[in-house]
Amino acid sequence: MKIQTKFHGEVQLDTENIYTFQQGMPGFLNEKKFILLELDDSPFYVLQSITKAAVAFILVDPFKVYSNYEVKLSDEVLEELQIQSEQDVALFVILSVKEPFETSTANLIAPVILNQTKKMGKQHILKSELYHTQHALFEPPVEQEVK
Amino acid sequence: MLVLTRKIKESIMIGNDIEITVLAVDGDQIKLGINAPKQVEIHRKEVYVNIQQANNEALETKVDHLAHFNKLFKKE
Numbered sequence: 387m388k389i390q391t392k393f394h395g396e397v398q399l400d401t402e403n404i405y406t407f408q409q410g411m412p413g414f415l416n417e418k419k420f421i422l423l424e425l426d427d428s429p430f431y432v433l434q435s436i437t438k439a440a441v442a443f444i445l446v447d448p449f450k451v452y453s454n455y456e457v458k459l460s461d462e463v464l465e466e467l468q469i470q471s472e473q474d475v476a477l478f479v480i481l482s483v484k485e486p487f488e489t490s491t492a493n494l495i496a497p498v499i500l501n502q503t504k505k506m507g508k509q510h511i512l513k514s515e516l517y518h519t520q521h522a523l524f525e526p527p528v529e530q531e532v533k
Numbered sequence: 534m535l536v537l538t539r540k541i542k543e544s545i546m547i548g549n550d551i552e553i554t555v556l557a558v559d560g561d562q563i564k565l566g567i568n569a570p571k572q573v574e575i576h577r578k579e580v581y582v583n584i585q586q587a588n589n590e591a592l593e594t595k596v597d598h599l600a601h602f603n604k605l606f607k608k609e
Contacts, residue, residue: 393596413585443591462571482587483594493591496584511576511584519587 391434392442394423404436405500405507408466412496412509417441420507422476422500431478433498445478445498451523457497463510467501476500480509481523491520 391397405420414435422445423432429450435441448455457477459469469475477500480493494517500507537545544554550570557564567575 411588412581413588441592442594443588444594466572480588480591481594482591483598485598493584493587495580496587509584509588511574511580519583 389421389434389436390439391423391432392439393425393432394434397421397423397434399436402505405505407507407509409508412511414441430481433478433480443498444481444483446481446492448477448479448492448494448497451492452494452521455494457512459499459510463499463508467499467506467508468504469501470503474501474503476502482520488524490523492523493519494521495519 387401388396388398399421403421405422407418407420409415410417417435417438419436420433421436423434425432425444429446431445433443433445459475463469467474478498480496480498481490482493483490494512495514496509496511496519498507499510539545539555541555541558544552546552551573552568554566554568555563556566569575
């Protein structure tokens with residue numbers, strides 16, 4: 387099938403690559419079908435709704451950016467997404483891309499968890515005091531820290 | 534909005550399997566106990582609202598925006 391996307395124009399996709407988010411996402415409860423697209427030449431991905439082109443989240447692998455980031459998937463999440471092994475799981479965080487790019491932030495408290503095997507996904511809200519919705523993507527430059 | 538008055542240790546039922554009990558009252562703080570099926574997610578409202586807002590904000594990325602930052606992150 388063909389769909390309109392925000393960043394990739396019209397895309398031809400296999401229905402077997404569609405992820406089902408049974409509960410939608412907070413703020414977008416009606417969007418339940420997404421595909422994962424790569425962004426050329428970047429470590430970023432796009433989680434694109436197949437029904438609304440405007441609903442497209444920029445994702446990044448948090449473990450590549452935040453070396454101390456930790457997520458524990460509860461039994462309820464494993465069950466809900468029918469996760470059976472570590473190989474099933476892909477985990478991303480959503481970026482808010484801003485201008486200038488250095489001010490962009492990542493939402494570490496609500497990562498997107500995908501079961502790549504069963505093609506199921508959810509945005510999972512962590513019970514953690516350590517994380518929030520707006521972590522800086524980059525360390526501020528030293529000279530700015532001094533001011 | 535339905536308004537109910539409860540005393541300490543009294544509960545309300547939501548549907549057949551969600552029970553909310555008033556455990557303690559201390560000034561303007563109220564401690565609630567919640568019994569619900571495991572698949573029912575329970576969050577402080579402000580946490581949930583923050584995530585809704587963050588999701589909305591995340592969609593504001595412009596297409597040309599992205600072309601620009603793509604250049605900064607060529608895959609090795």
